[in-house]
Amino acid sequence: EDKVVQSPLSLVVHEGDTVTLNCSYEVTNFRSLLWYKQEKKAPTFLFMLTSSGIEKKSGRLSSILDKKELSSILNITATQTGDSAIYLCAVEGGSEKLVFGKGTKLTVNP
């Protein structure tokens, strides 16, 4: 059975801190890993990673995939209160269905 585990489950930091969120997976025939940000409502897409070692960046957010370690990290530098959200990791395997982790709840205090 495909499985995605995120850590930590929750994290509280101060504005300006840098955070690293982790996602590890066990899937058959890995195809892609996706990161989403969920604030009050629906998740919004951040990154999709398919190749190991390639970093995807968008402003202060970046993510990298390690296919050897079956994991990915999401980095957020110079955090702001607007970064407070649940960050979801999802993996697509051979079943062609997305399997989601439970998410990391990030709280950024001013």
Add this chain to the structure above:
Amino acid sequence: NAGVTQTPKFQVLKTGQSMTLQCAQDMNHEYMSWYRQDPGMGLRLIHYSVGAGITDQGEVPNGYNVSRSTTEDFPLRLLSAAPSQTSVYFCASSYSRDRSYEQYFGPGTRLTVT
């Protein structure tokens, strides 16, 4: 271009009642799916469809039915609501089932079963 729309936004049902959650997209996406999200559980796939006339079960399909008669619409039916189905339901769609897809999520339906 409205994206993915869901109705209703909120619903309260009594145990045993049936209802349909509506989902529609106007992006001509082939792939549509339904998820439920419970506290501390992340998103779990209920049913999905890779095109009109084709549906399949996800991780937690029991108690739910779907159909896909058109590309645009993918309704989710609760046959006989149970308190365990209290959850937030998200519909999502994407261009296709191949590697390069990203899912667009609807705003969600918050369902309470008493």
